[in-house]
Amino acid sequence: MTGKVRVNAYSVSVDGFGAGPDQSLEHPLGVGGERLHHWFYPTTTFQTLFGESKGETGVDDGFARRSMEGMGAWILGRNMFAPSRGGWPDDGWKGWWGEEPPYHVPVMVLTRHARDPIEMKGGTVFHFETGGIEAALEKARALAGDKDVRIGGGAETIRQYLTAGLIDELHVAVSPVLLGRGEPLWQGLDLPALGYEVVSSTAGERATHLILNRVAKDKR
Structure with a gap:
């Protein structure tokens, strides 16, 4: 039996952006993108991931924990x-998260440029997959x-997997902010036609949490 393929705690703005524009070393989430995650940062789950002992509990933390x-x-x-x-620069880069990333499991990184795994x-363990989304999923x-x-994520990766069903x-955690520009999540997607429906909407302390499920074809 295989597990689910899921997206969790993916933050979007009210106008549908999953990151701000112009990602760079100084702006990992794009300009203004950090505001999307203000619901997540105070939670006990987030604080624990980065070695802190205190954080907020509540609805947002429940979604973060799950x-x-x-x-x-x-x-x-x-x-x-x-x-x-x-092409990958010879700069020793091993991700945004320091020597101990918060994943603790294998991570497939989609890329067009081959590279050896990084433990x-x-x-x-970061694995670099050049064969596309389905090859990455098969290996994952x-x-x-x-x-x-x-x-x-990011948004384009999620869009590709949604389009493929x-x-x-x-x-998705809808944060009460407007970005105006950035990486769009929903643009051009006909989610009902792709078989998705909203099954729950829950107001948290700092975001609204939506759960969408893929519906079996015989139930559409």
Whole structure:
């Protein structure tokens, strides 16, 4: 039995952007993109991930906590791993998160440029997949066993998996901010035609949490 393919705790603005524009080393989430995650930063789950002992509990923390449970592998787009473009520079870059990333499982990074795996502290191993989204998912499932595979982003990676009908469950946290520009999540997607429906909407302390599921074809 294989686990689900899911997106969890993916923050979007009210106008539908999953990151701000002009990502760089100084702006990992794009300009203004950090505001999307203001619901997540104060939670006990986030604070614990980065070695702090105190944080807020409540609705937002409940969604944050569940987002980290039951995972056997992650899939990330290249821009979620590094600010560089094109061939990999010889700069020693190992991700945004320091020597012990918060994943603790294998992570497939989508890229057009091959590279050897990188083993990090705490069980995270970054694998670099050049064969596209389906090849990455096949390998992630093999690594995850009966646990879930989480698609971490960014927006274009999630859009590709949605378009292919490969995501079983999608949790987005709608933050009460407007970005105006950035990386659009929903643009051009006909989600009902792709088989998705909203199954719950929950107001948290700092965001509204939407759960979308993929519906079986015979139930559409």
